[in-house]
Every structure is written in structure tokens, then in C-alpha cells.
Amino acid sequence: DVADLPGVPDWLPDHLREDGIEQLYPPQGEAVEAGVTEGQNIVAAIPTASGKTLVAELAMLSAVARGGKALYIVPLRALASEKQAEFEQFEQYGLSVGVSTGNYESDGGWLGDKDIVVATSEKVDSLVRNDAPWLEDLTCVVSDEVHLVDDGQRGPTLEVTLAKLRRLNPDLQTVALSATIGNAGELADWLDAELVDSDWRPIELQKGVHYGQALHLEDGSQHRLAVQNNEKPTAAIVRDTLQDDHDEDGEVTEEGGSTLVFVNSRRNAEAAAGRLGSTVRPHLSADEQAQLEGIAAEIRDVSDTETSDDLADAVEDGAAFHHAGLARGHRELVEQAFQDRLVKVVCATPTLAAGVNTPSRRVVVRDWRRYDGSAGGMAPLSVLEVHQMMGRAGRPGLDPYGEAVLVASSHDELDELFERYVWADPEPVRSKLAAEPALRTHILATVSSGFARSRTGLLEFLEQTLYASQTDESGRLERVVDDVLTYLERNGFLEVDGGELDATSLGHTVSRLYLDPMSAAEIVDGLEYWARHAGEPDTGDEPDGPEDATADGAFSTASELAEEAEASADVDPDDISALGLYHLVSRTPDMYQLYLRSGDREEYEMELYEREDELLGPTPSEFEDERFEDWLSALKTARLLEDWASEVDEETITERYGVGPGDVRGKVETAQWLLGAAESLAGEVDSDAARAISEARIRVEHGVREELVDLAGVRGVGRKRARRLFEAGIGDRAQLRDAAKPVVLAALRGRRKTAENVLENAGHRDPSMDGVEPDPDVEVSEE
Numbered sequence: 001d002v003a004d005l006p007g008v009p010d011w012l013p014d015h016l017r018e019d020g021i022e023q024l025y026p027p028q029g030e031a032v033e034a035g036v037t038e039g040q041n042i043v044a045a046i047p048t049a050s051g052k053t054l055v056a057e058l059a060m061l062s063a064v065a066r067g068g069k070a071l072y073i074v075p076l077r078a079l080a081s082e083k084q085a086e087f088e089q090f091e092q093y094g095l096s097v098g099v100s101t102g103n104y105e106s107d108g109g110w111l112g113d114k115d116i117v118v119a120t121s122e123k124v125d126s127l128v129r130n131d132a133p134w135l136e137d138l139t140c141v142v143s144d145e146v147h148l149v150d151d152g153q154r155g156p157t158l159e160v161t162l163a164k165l166r167r168l169n170p171d172l173q174t175v176a177l178s179a180t181i182g183n184a185g186e187l188a189d190w191l192d193a194e195l196v197d198s199d200w201r202p203i204e205l206q207k208g209v210h211y212g213q214a215l216h217l218e219d220g221s222q223h224r225l226a227v228q229n230n231e232k233p234t235a236a237i238v239r240d241t242l243q244d245d246h247d248e249d250g251e252v253t254e255e256g257g258s259t260l261v262f263v264n265s266r267r268n269a270e271a272a273a274g275r276l277g278s279t280v281r282p283h284l285s286a287d288e289q290a291q292l293e294g295i296a297a298e299i300r301d302v303s304d305t306e307t308s309d310d311l312a313d314a315v316e317d318g319a320a321f322h323h324a325g326l327a328r329g330h331r332e333l334v335e336q337a338f339q340d341r342l343v344k345v346v347c348a349t350p351t352l353a354a355g356v357n358t359p360s361r362r363v364v365v366r367d368w369r370r371y372d373g374s375a376g377g378m379a380p381l382s383v384l385e386v387h388q389m390m391g392r393a394g395r396p397g398l399d400p401y402g403e404a405v406l407v408a409s410s411h412d413e414l415d416e417l418f419e420r421y422v423w424a425d426p427e428p429v430r431s432k433l434a435a436e437p438a439l440r441t442h443i444l445a446t447v448s449s450g451f452a453r454s455r456t457g458l459l460e461f462l463e464q465t466l467y468a469s470q471t472d473e474s475g476r477l478e479r480v481v482d483d484v485l486t487y488l489e490r491n492g493f494l495e496v497d498g499g500e501l502d503a504t505s506l507g508h509t510v511s512r513l514y515l516d517p518m519s520a521a522e523i524v525d526g527l528e529y530w531a532r533h534a535g536e537p538d539t540g541d542e543p544d545g546p547e548d549a550t551a552d553g554a555f556s557t558a559s560e561l562a563e564e565a566e567a568s569a570d571v572d573p574d575d576i577s578a579l580g581l582y583h584l585v586s587r588t589p590d591m592y593q594l595y596l597r598s599g600d601r602e603e604y605e606m607e608l609y610e611r612e613d614e615l616l617g618p619t620p621s622e623f624e625d626e627r628f629e630d631w632l633s634a635l636k637t638a639r640l641l642e643d644w645a646s647e648v649d650e651e652t653i654t655e656r657y658g659v660g661p662g663d664v665r666g667k668v669e670t671a672q673w674l675l676g677a678a679e680s681l682a683g684e685v686d687s688d689a690a691r692a693i694s695e696a697r698i699r700v701e702h703g704v705r706e707e708l709v710d711l712a713g714v715r716g717v718g719r720k721r722a723r724r725l726f727e728a729g730i731g732d733r734a735q736l737r738d739a740a741k742p743v744v745l746a747a748l749r750g751r752r753k754t755a756e757n758v759l760e761n762a763g764h765r766d767p768s769m770d771g772v773e774p775d776p777d778v779e780v781s782e783e
């Protein structure tokens, strides 16, 4: 009973009761018995939607009640705002909540005053690197979705971050929340934690497979679907779910429900939502249609793109798609409309399964294979992923039970899917820390932030990771560590003196900037190349020879580069083109490049030969297949950034590059961060490029050409407004401050509030537009 919880604040039981929580769910009870409210380390491996969040809250609230401070680590930014909203309900009891996701290079000083902080693991890692002093005050850390330590990309960061936090404060309570996995016990051993391992669910889940017009469920039962003229399986399931169930007397025993469909790509999600709209539409009431039209209008307001239009069209029919290419506003509208049961079917890529709380009557896992670059083709999803998707089926209090099915196209596949997923246990979780890119980054950071000052100290620290606790092969960790130390030393990030380790100034900067050392090496290399070649006539031949610049990946140390910059001190920074800089940052491992689609190769090869002079580095030979391909993908990405910074409109960009508006913003944000980092690196190695880099960064930040850089920096003036003001003869911030009001008003299309805002932000003495009529003579021409 919630009245009997030891260690929690007095107000909590009443608060929980108001939320309809009288009794703990069994796994929550186990966690309390194991001491989660009394500072005990806990690993809780329990199914999706079985109340993990409350376990975390019990830990954090009791920690704060004891005068401590709690940190909640989320795996995705999208989840940070969800959790923040969730925890802000405690502000009424005097607790404060802060959230920190973006902006890697600050110590987040203001978070020091908060009782509960929510952050991504990348952010926490960077806070550690920036020596955020309040980290030492933490008494409780919660790691959500801790099974993601298995993820090759983000896993190592989470693993190392937890190890560092625990080292900073040996009494830190660690609570790790995981999906059900095969080896939760190993996680508990690693974290010195009590284990709560449970497969209890608040609502029954029946897993199964759709085959031949029926759902075959794991309890042996079959549910026949009435299939209409050649309907695809997913459409038949969605329609069946929408229909009310009746008893013999025709009374509704169960209202129709919604379906969540998981597919393997964004394009498939969009296509499926479009098609399923026609299945849903006939089932909508007039009132629902009207509400959906309102939501569709809001969706169109979020952005003016094809994706936005497609989404709005689908939503008008009661269907939607959901994937990481959606703008945040879109995602929120879709999630809300689905929870409000207005949208009846959502077609999603697996990002949604990672924890956004969207339960649904039925789940269809339509695609169980997905494209995997490292496998060079389609690869099956893991059991863990499929179970997490399936776990979204069934809404407690609304549905009698949830059903989740895969879709088989043959009898053999029906058997295979039962074996592979329905009856299978999730895979064990394995550390991915030993992968080189991960170790490169984390070893530099560990030395740079003083966690280890010697090779022995470094190995000792790494002994505290999950990786070490899972490896039996003796000497392996040591061998990879030595390889990485050699790389870091050769590239000027570390000095190795006997067994002593010290980060160089460049190394410190790279670690603080949160760059992959390999990205930093690429950028420094590019700046060095430019310093050598700037202002040279294009002779076609490389005087120094390209081999020289890249000989087995090594490049000059900071001091050599400084000398070199000195030697060619009078190069003109203006002859770095923005495209060259965009290409430079796009070819680092920190930028997720655009793919080359069929036909792209020819196009970007042409582009490359036209603009090769602008690029900061020698073009790889076409015989180096992979590097050449990478170079072209980077060029495509750079062209997108250049278009954006040349005021090409968003819709044209999304069409031209075959991406969603969320992707454009993602690339822009990454480029902004990497260019900011490049600016610092330029300072570190005394390059003259800093000014040009800064301009390229501001252009990409605001999406404007050079002449608008100053205007677009005024709050409230975006790329479009800056252009209109400019065309009305207002060239910069100072001119805006002194501009005649009617001119500003006309340039801003007669929008008074906007004009007042903008004038105020520019520092105008009297921004009020009272009595000002737009002057027809200064009407801005539309091109």
C-alpha cells in the first residue's frame, strides 16, 4: 500500500492516490523491499509499461527528502521533455526540476540549484568533461533504458558515464531501469545492485503472428479476420481493431481500439499511413472528423513542407506516421491525438518503441527486418526490440488485454516467427566499449578530465566498466587501450611519458568540445591543408603531394601547424568558401551524412569536379572506393547546408535531398556545433580561418546569405523576415534600430505585434506601432 512506503516524503502517498495509484505493482513492491527508497542500488528489469517510472520517482524523491540531489539519464532527447513534464508535477511540493540536453560545452551551472535534473547520457558525459561542480553533490542517479549499453553508438557513453559518476561519489545510489533482458544479473553485478527481474505486466499481453486471414496467438487460439476485397493483412487488422465487439444481445462489450504499426523505414511509415487512412476514414464520426481537421491545420502550421502536408492529409483520415524525421511539434501533435483516441492508427519506425508512452489496443510489427549498413543489407531485428514494440499493446484501464502480432507471408514464416520472436527470450546485453571509436573518445576524455593520469590508472578505471566485468579474455582490454593511446599520441592529443599520461592543450579542447578525436584530426588536417594551399593558383598538381598530408592518418602537431601558419601568414581568410567548411565538417565521423541514392553518384561527381578547389583536402582516388563514396556523401551533405545558408526554402531542400524537415534541422544543428568546434580548434592551432568559420557557422545557424548575418541575429527575425527587411532597405541591426516604423511594418507584411517585437529586440527607443499605418509606397515587392 502506498501508505507504507519507508523513506518517502510525507505528501507522496496522497499524491499517488490522486493519480489513481493505491497499491504498488508487484515489481515496484519488490524494488521497495530491496531498498530503493533507502539508498540501495537497484537494477530493475521489468517489461515496458509496467511502472518503471514510479520506481525511479521513489528513488529520487526519497533521495531529495534526505537532502540529496538526483539525476535522471534518458537515452533520447525526445524522452527528456517527456520526463521533465512528468517530474514537474512535483514542483507543487517545492521540488525543482531542470532539463539539459543540447549545448555540449557548458558546465550547466544553473542546474546546480535543481533537486532533479533530467539529461541525456551524452550531456552528462559532457558535464563530467567540463567539471560541472554540482555533479559531486549527486546522491542518486537513475539510468533509464540501461539495456542500451548494448548500442554500438551510444552504449559506451552511458557505460563510461555511469562509471565516472560512481567514482566521483562512491556513495551514489544507482538505479538502472531496463527492459526484460537475458542477463539482468550481470548488470546488477556490475553496478553492485540488488536485482528486481520480473515479467509481470499490468495488462495481459498475447503475442502472436498474423498469417492467412487470422491472428495465431501464443495461447494456441486463433482470431479470424473478416477480410474485405484483397485487403493487405495490416489493413485487415486495423479495421478489425476499430470494430466494437458485441455480445449475443447486440450490446457493445468492448469498444473499438487503436493500432500501432511498426515498419522499417520512414518512407514505409509514410506510405503505410497514407494507405491505412482509407481503412480508418469510414469509421470516423462527424465530430471526430472535425477535430482531426483542426489537428491537421495545426500540423500544417508547424512547417511548410511536403512531409507536413502528407502528415496532415493522413491525420484528416484518422491515421498518422511517426519517425525521427518529424519536427518536434509534429511528433507531439501525433502522440497527443493518438492518446486522445482521435488518430486510430500510427505507423512508426522503432524510435517510438524506445519509451514514448503511447499504448495501443493492438500492435502490428509489420517488418521484422531492416536495412543495416554494417551488415550490408537487411538484418533481422533483435528479440529485445521486437518485444519492446510488442509491449506497447494494451492500455491499462481501457483494454481487456493487448495483442501484438508479427506478419508472416508463408506457413514456413509463421513457424519461423514463432520460434524467432514469440517464444524466444531477449538476447543478453553486451558492452560495446571495446570498439575503437568509442575507446578513442572516452580514453581521451578520461585522461583529460583527470580521472586517470597514468596507463595503470586508466586500466584501473576501465576495470569498473561493464565491459571489464563481461570480458574473460585476459589482456584484450590492455591491447586495445594501447592501440588507442598510440593513436592519440601520434595525433597530438596526448603525451605519453613512460607510464604517465597527459592531455595536450589540443587534447583538452577536443575533449571539452565533445568531439570524436578523429573528427578533430580531420578538421585540423583540413585547416592545415588550407593554410598550405590558400591563395595558390590552381596548378592541378599538389606541390606537397597529397600523401604527405594524410600519410597513415597522421598530421602535424599543433606547434608544427602553427609554424606553418606563420610561414604563410598573409593568406586571405576570405578565400575559404563556406562550402569547403561545410564539406570539412560533413566528412567527420560526428556528422551523420546523407546517403547517395541511385543517380546521385554521377551528379555529385560532376559537382566535385566543378568545385574541387573549394574543398579543404585532397580528393581521394576513385579506386579507394569507400573513401571516395564518403567524400561524395559529405559533398551532398555540404550542398544541403549550403542551400540552407543561401536561403533556399525548406520545401525545396527536403525535395532536392529526399529528407524530412527534421533531418534538415538535425544537419543544421550538427553543422553549427561542429563549426563552433572548428572555430575553437582554429584558435588552438593558430589558424587564420576562425573568422571565415564563424561566418559560415552563423549563416548555417540562421539559414541566410552573408549580407543578412547581422540582421538575422536579432531575436524574432528569421531568415524570411531578414530578407524582407533587407529588401526594404534595412541592411543591418543598426539600421533596423533607426528605421522608420512604416517601413518596418510594411516589410513585415503589416503584422503589428511582430514589428513591435522586432523593433524592441533591435533596441528601438519606442517600438510601439500605435497610430502607424503601413505606407503603400514602401510596400515590399515579392520576387
Ligand code: ADP
Pocket: 020, 021, 022, 023, 024, 025, 028, 047, 048, 049, 050, 051, 052, 053, 054, 357, 396
Ligand atoms: P514504463 O516506464 O515501465 O514503460 P510507466 O512508468 O510509464 O511504464 O507506467 C505506465 C503507466 O502505469 C503509467 O500511466 C503509470 O501512471 C501507471 N502506473 C504505474 N504504477 C502504477 C500503480 N502502482 N498502479 C496503477 N497505475 C500505475
